[in-house]
Amino acid sequence: MTKKPESTPTEIEKQIKEGKQALEMAKEVVVVENKSAEFASTYDEDRDLVNRFIGRGQILGAFKKIADVTSIMDWKRMKDSKAYQSLSSNPVVSRSTQKLVTVTTWASFCTHVIGVSRERADQQILNLEAFGADALDTMNKAGLGYRDFRKLRKLPEGDQQAIIGEVEVSVGDKEAIIALIDDLSIKHRKEKEKLEAKNAKLSDEVEYQKESREKDEKSKQTVIDNLSRELGRQKKLTVDERTQELEKQLMDAMEHAITQMGMLELAFSKISEWTEAPKRLHSLSAFTLGKLEERVKEYRDSYGIYPDIDPHDSSRKKDSAGDTPEAQG
Structure with a gap:
């Protein structure tokens, strides 16, 4: 096998x-x-x-x-x-x-x-x-029609339940049920319009704030750009050009200050000539002069500017011991 x-x-x-x-x-x-x-x-x-x-x-x-x-x-x-x-x-x-x-x-x-x-x-x-x-x-x-159901579907759930409950109680009173649907529909529409108006107002406020921020940012950027350009321009100036520019700036500011001081002197004069002037006007005059003196002293101390300094002497420095009247005394 x-x-x-x-x-x-x-x-x-x-x-x-x-x-x-x-x-x-x-x-x-x-x-x-x-x-x-x-x-x-x-x-x-x-x-x-x-x-x-x-x-x-x-x-x-x-x-x-x-x-x-x-x-x-x-x-x-x-x-x-x-x-x-x-x-x-x-x-x-x-x-x-x-x-x-x-x-x-x-x-x-x-x-x-x-x-x-x-x-x-x-x-x-x-x-x-x-x-x-x-x-x-x-x-x-109850005999509700096509339009009644359409209105009812648009209502909030709470209002829908209220109407359904009314239908169960008032079967046969079709007019009362339809009137309730219409009333709640009007109420819902007004609430919706009010909410839409509120939302529109909020949207406008948000848009306004957005535009304001964009405007502020643009303004800040403009300032930065201007300062950058000015800094670049200043670096290109010669000593004489920069001196002349600052002299002009000082003279313009002084003329403006003298004009304002003239207006201040006129107010002092009127108060002085008014024999029945309230005491608070004299106090305000003293307060005004005091503020001016404080500001002048602040400038002197901050920048070392004193009456005895020759404006043409560039060798004097703010930290020189003889620059202040106290040091000289």
């Missing part, structure tokens, strides 16, 4: 690898099959939902002009899941034209199957999402 050849380690490893690959492929097939079944199940559910809705509409459509909350909940589900697309291969009788049509979009589903415009259907779904099924059912029974 011929002996069967033994498998080598390499062949065994190859067989194990191929077995693992086959197992993974089998798992992937199972996943795909499960997803396909899940999709088919979902598709069947969507199609059943649409078919039930169409059947119910055919039975009740002639007697029912206002959609109940159950129908609106079905609208929302069919819109969210796109269940209406299951009709793309099956023409239906349009509720608006009574002719066979193909439905492929939410808008066409609203028009031909639900029997309302897309806008109206979407508004009803918004009402359901905003107020819930119970509150929406109560308000529908």
